[in-house]
Amino acid sequence: MPSPSRRPHPRESPPPDDRRRRFEDVYAANRARILGYALRRTDDPQDAADVLAETFLTAWRRLDDVPPGDQARLWLYGVARRVLANHHRGERRRSALAADLGSRLRDGLAVHDTSGDDLTVVGAAFRGLPESDRELLALVGWEGLDHGEIATVLGCSRNAVRIRLHRARRRFARALARVEADAPGTSAHATPLHAAPLPATGRRIPNGDPT
Known part of the structure; x- marks a missing residue:
């Protein structure tokens, strides 16, 4: 007996290409601001890069929860804030070299007057x-x-x-x-x-x- 034809589920996920394109749009629109947010709250630029990666990994996993438009930026700030909280709770003392590198980066980003x-x-x-x-x-x-x-x-x-x-x-x-x-x-x-x-x-x- 032939199997009945498959009916599409009313809440099927979007095609992989559409999902990837939406994530890329969200990343391109918000990467710089989320990186700046992390850089201003960490001593080591590598830590900021880790926060950025973890924030957008969460966004990829929960892409259906990311709101549209400018609200996506605020949603990402909230995620980055929680990632940073976890980072600071488990933070170890950094080496003198890493601390010096973070200081140099912050000095380079500073607007002097x-x-x-x-x-x-x-x-x-x-x-x-x-x-x-x-x-x-x-x-x-x-x-x-x-x-x-x-x-x-x-x-x-x-x-x-x-x-x-x-x-x-x-x-x-x-x-x-x-x-x-x-x-x-x-x-x-x-x-x-x-x-x-x-x-x-x-x-x-x-x-x-x-x-």
Whole structure:
């Protein structure tokens, strides 16, 4: 008895070529930003490359979950954030050579300006913040995300982002004031918070709602 003709399943996966093309489009559109995100949060460029690879491996495995358009970038930031968290939890002490290489790369990526000591003071204040505050301010200053986009990356509400960002900016302002008070020979006219660039970048922290 001949077997009945096969009926297509209503939710069959797309052909392999279509799937590969979509992944390639997502990769091409977002690779640079995800690599920059990783480079700014690791000491070794090889670690950043590993984060990039793991993020897009996850995207390939879960391609059906990757949203379309600009939402894909936010989805990838969320994945990269979790990959980095796992990396930092299992991180071992790096060799002096690797640490030096990471430092050289960060210096090469930095946008230098004439702020001199002011930039050093801002960097010290930023590094003294809790990790959650640094990540929140970095998503604004480095990645250029607005409140809604940050909410998507962090998996919380827009209002929660607004409140947390307000508190983070206040803590940053207090930390900046403390560092300036302790630093010898700092100018009496401190760099205002709304004009202070984050460390190793020319992006500025918005003073108001970035939306």
